[in-house]
Amino acid sequence: MKLNVVIPMYNEEGNVELLHKLLTKTLDDVDYELIFINDGSKDKTYQKLKDIYEKDPIHVRVINFSRNFGKDAAIHSGLTYANAEYTVIIDGDCQQNPKHLLDMMNFLDNNPEYDQIAMVNKTRNKENIINKLLKGMFYSFINKISDTNFVKGASDFRMFRSYVVESICLLAENNRFSKGIFSWVGFNTYYMEYLVEKRNSGKSSFNIINQFKYAFNGIINFSIKPLRIATVIGLIFALGAFIYLIIILIQTFITGIEVPGYASLISLILLLGGIQLMAIGILGEYIAKTYLECKKRPIYVAKNKLGFNKENIL
DSSP states (O other), X not given: OOEEEEEEESSOTTTXXXXXXXXXXXXXXXXXXXXXXXXXXXXXXXXXXXHHHHHOTTXXXXXXXXXOOOHHHHHHHHHHTOOSSEEEEOOTTSOSOTHHHHHHHHXXXXXTTOOEEEXXXXXXXXXXXXXXHHHHHHHHHXXXXXXXXXXXXXXXXXXXXXXXXXXXXXXXOSSXXXXXXXXXXXXXXXXXXXXXXXXXXXXXXXXXXXXXXXXXXXXXXXXXXXXXXXXXXXXXXXXXXXXXXXXXXXXXXXXXXXXXXXHHHHHHHHHHHHHHHHHHHHHHHHHHHHHHHHTTOOSOOEEEEESOOTTTOO
């Protein structure tokens, strides 16, 4: 088989049929399979997926989660069932035009030195300026504290050769940050620009709060430097406190010291207390993730699958 298309979906009932139509038209001359993952949608997404499976059982496969496990878990589930020469991940909201799939395949066919293609959104004109600023700050910060390189604007819209997919699936961690995993496994990556199109139907659930959570998760998952930063800050303040203690002792023995200084003392206590709580919070995040990983729970639970059999299950 030439191509597997992995499509995570959450509340995309208005986009399922159009996306299937676009993919079918685009891949008319390609040997392909579409692997849809219903990530615990609360609307009629699964029913729509069931309908297109019944209409196109040759090309459509469906994995239906028991609840919402997140996009990264959905991506992982689709990749574990991929067995084609190339595997691509595409969103279910029709903002990533399937026409790019042919360009990606053609590039990999003619450039064997590259192992994967990552589509980079550098031409989106209508993105909120605050989002652009926050994303820029995130990529700048995470590249400074992480040993894994993150390319600004690189999306989950990617195509891999089969051995890259196998390497990604070896990383069976529960706390998944796909962008980091795709970079961490290495391999030669070609970055291709594309234009994000207008969403066909529905509203994205990836709001600014979820973006903050996702970014924070990425920082914790791919760097231990926040722990070291907390340690360094603690050492600096401890050294400063020791120096100040020496000054106070000298001043007391030589000239004496007056009681006034209540406001500055309270401010210093609040500052140090805040820093301590921040350091404890950072430490707690790492401990929590370690605790969750130690449980070795599955990354996702599938309620049922459509179109899979013993021959195409890895």
